[in-house]
Amino acid sequence: MIKITDIAAACGVSRATVSKALNGAPDVSAETAKRIRETARKMGYHPNAAARALKVGRSYNIGVLFSDRTGGGISHEYFSQILESVKAEAERRGYDITFISQNLGAMHMDYYEHAKYRSCDGVVIASADFQDPAIIRLATSEIPTVTLDYSFDSRTSILSDNVRGMEALVRFVYEKGHRRIAFIHGEMTTVTQKRLASFKKTCALLGISVPADYIRPAYYHDPRSSGLATRELLALSERPTCIFYPDDLSFLGGMTELEKHGISVPDGMSVVGYDGILLSQVLRPRLTTYRQGAEAMGREASRSLIEEIEHRDTWLPQQILVEGELLEGSTVREID
Amino acid sequence: MIKITDIAAACGVSRATVSKALNGAPDVSAETAKRIRETARKMGYHPNAAARALKVGRSYNIGVLFSDRTGGGISHEYFSQILESVKAEAERRGYDITFISQNLGAMHMDYYEHAKYRSCDGVVIASADFQDPAIIRLATSEIPTVTLDYSFDSRTSILSDNVRGMEALVRFVYEKGHRRIAFIHGEMTTVTQKRLASFKKTCALLGISVPADYIRPAYYHDPRSSGLATRELLALSERPTCIFYPDDLSFLGGMTELEKHGISVPDGMSVVGYDGILLSQVLRPRLTTYRQGAEAMGREASRSLIEEIEHRDTWLPQQILVEGELLEGSTVREID
DNA sequence: TACGTTTTCGTAATCGTTTTCGTTATCTGC
DNA sequence: GCAGATAACGAAAACGATTACGAAAACGTA
Numbered sequence A, B: 001m002i003k004i005t006d007i008a009a010a011c012g013v014s015r016a017t018v019s020k021a022l023n024g025a026p027d028v029s030a031e032t033a034k035r036i037r038e039t040a041r042k043m044g045y046h047p048n049a050a051a052r053a054l055k056v057g058r059s060y061n062i063g064v065l066f067s068d069r070t071g072g073g074i075s076h077e078y079f080s081q082i083l084e085s086v087k088a089e090a091e092r093r094g095y096d097i098t099f100i101s102q103n104l105g106a107m108h109m110d111y112y113e114h115a116k117y118r119s120c121d122g123v124v125i126a127s128a129d130f131q132d133p134a135i136i137r138l139a140t141s142e143i144p145t146v147t148l149d150y151s152f153d154s155r156t157s158i159l160s161d162n163v164r165g166m167e168a169l170v171r172f173v174y175e176k177g178h179r180r181i182a183f184i185h186g187e188m189t190t191v192t193q194k195r196l197a198s199f200k201k202t203c204a205l206l207g208i209s210v211p212a213d214y215i216r217p218a219y220y221h222d223p224r225s226s227g228l229a230t231r232e233l234l235a236l237s238e239r240p241t242c243i244f245y246p247d248d249l250s251f252l253g254g255m256t257e258l259e260k261h262g263i264s265v266p267d268g269m270s271v272v273g274y275d276g277i278l279l280s281q282v283l284r285p286r287l288t289t290y291r292q293g294a295e296a297m298g299r300e301a302s303r304s305l306i307e308e309i310e311h312r313d314t315w316l317p318q319q320i321l322v323e324g325e326l327l328e329g330s331t332v333r334e335i336d
Numbered sequence C: 001t002a003c004g005t006t007t008t009c010g011t012a013a014t015c016g017t018t019t020t021c022g023t024t025a026t027c028t029g030c
Numbered sequence D: 001g002c003a004g005a006t007a008a009c010g011a012a013a014a015c016g017a018t019t020a021c022g023a024a025a026a027c028g029t030a
Helices: A004-011 A015-020 A032-044 A049-056 A078-093 A111-118 A133-137 A162-175 A191-207 A225-236 A247-261 A278-282 A294-310 B006-013 B015-022 B030-043 B051-058 B077-093 B111-117 B133-139 B162-175 B190-205 B223-233 B248-258 B276-283 B292-311
Strands: A061-066 A095-102 A122-125 A146-147 A154-158 A181-185 A215-217 A243-244 A270-272 A289-291 A321-322 A324-329 B061-066 B094-102 B123-127 B145-148 B155-160 B181-185 B215-217 B243-244 B270-272 B289-291 B319-322 B323-326
Touching: A004 A133, A004 B006, A015 A032, A032 A289, A049 B051, A061 A078, A061 A111, A061 A294, A078 A095, A078 A122, A078 A294, A095 A111, A122 A133, A133 A146, A154 A162, A162 A191, A162 A270, A162 A289, A162 A324, A181 A191, A181 A225, A181 B181, A215 A225, A225 A247, A247 A270, A247 A278, A278 B276, A294 A321, A294 B061, A324 B111, B006 B015, B006 B030, B015 B030, B030 B145, B061 B077, B061 B111, B061 B292, B077 B094, B077 B123, B077 B292, B094 B111, B094 B276, B111 B133, B123 B133, B123 B292, B133 B145, B145 B292, B155 B162, B155 B292, B162 B190, B162 B270, B162 B289, B162 B323, B181 B223, B181 B270, B223 B248, B248 B270, B248 B276, B292 B319
Parallel strands: A061 A095, A061 A122, A122 A146, A146 A154, A154 A321, A181 A215, A181 A243, A243 A270, B061 B094, B061 B123, B123 B145, B145 B155, B155 B319, B181 B215, B181 B243, B243 B270
Antiparallel strands: A289 A324, B289 B323
């Protein structure tokens, strides 16, 4: 690997001048700067990331955090799409990405320490338990962070528009004639709260009353718990005509349960999911669901984080709402 | 962040001694070593990754390479599972992972240069065009590498057991009574060659003759091309009774085409896939396919790469075969 | 011509760690 | 008690880059 000393020798100048030329310092003449830059390119010079990180903190490296506790990590489609677009946008802007985790090997590090250890310029918190003190420590530290699907005070966040998404789904089934709508929700995160609130509000707006026992708890990405909730709904004296599932994957548990009862979708029961993963669109019948703009969310996360890193003085935190789109499958029956 | 100087001051020794104690050098007494290690832990010391990387090359950071050319990157389930297990195993052993790509931002770097730039201790080449000179340069460099589903000379590789997998599938459909079996394959990579060879060999072994026009080319993870191949197979005077698809996703294209012709699975046509992704198991009917041991592959990749990094002197390249398992769905009809 | 200003460049310190080599001090055997 | 070996530690030089500061040269002006 060729270093700054080499190109200094080749140009007959000092290392300082080379560094300054390459970083666009004002106190180097236009001609020498050009000459240096050209030979640097010719000789295939690239700055040593470690040396630079050591000297100036900046590493051109951003951390990505997927909670290692919750199983639903990288390999869930929603998150892998986010990861992919975070990575693509970061690379486009010259940044590498490194995973941030806790307890690297034998050492006992929390997220913040890990980020410092690797001198990350910033961290994208993609999936985490936002009550975890270690997460809070990171998000309230001096390291720029952006969170997905959650907002910390005075920090940038990228939010999937759950309110609008849920509203779109409710309106859709309403137009199909449904008035008895059940809602199975995941863990009570802020996302869940928003979806539930939007569900209730839209129902109220449309004049639909939702009995308390139409609202059922379950877990995200857990077909079993959704299956249970489905069974409970089927046991009600007045069954719903349509069930909202926490996500596409959870619907599968519901489907199995419905099949057990000899109920077919959508003739015996209408259903909608959430997420719009590939799977939902190859199922027969195709699932009616709301696709979150994962690609845009990842891209925006990288973009805004890097903006903050590069303009820390003038930066103001913002909350970026990313819209999704309704995928009209055929799991919602028309009722007269 | 507390540094070596701090703990040197706290212990009343020099920085050199601290470093040596922490790294288990022989020339420091047992008591001082213990004392130093304890205060280091108490003070929450972690070595600065950049400084160490600068001084000794070692960065405790391994690169992971997903070709940026082929779209089927991280977000494909097979690869995201591999990524997840590579990451988990690496972290367990105290290594971080960073993505290796080409053309970081404005700089013009190839894979090898990128790996050096970040002073990676090794690279897992998870998905790539193995004919690409840039890939070859990396794989023949002094940097330890391990490849997945491809073998370079004198390098370690993790191979999904395609031979056995394909054999298992052929035997399975054979036992179900099928004798006219068509094979749609993906791009002619070494993986494809192995699968095709194993297909042919097993057929020959079982006394099945495979007409040349039963072998059809298509692309991996591309439902459209598989749909086309399916159409061609259906146009043959003597149709096959069973079709092998390049992978689970590709089968979807075939399914659409079969539906167009009013053919149902498995009554009108038996099919098998490959990969065993989640999707294949929630389809109705459940797809008969072969699940590759993605989790084990990623784990083995990390494990063997780190072994090589830490014992470069005694290390010998090896080819590690990872078995999968046959998933018996219900897309292969019993024939009498 | 002399002096102040600006432009352009180099010297040297620095980031945190590792490592070579020397310096003590302690020990061993006779 | 002494030469030589050994054990334990420290001083200082790296690794490759950045940057505050000073120096020299070039320029302008009176």
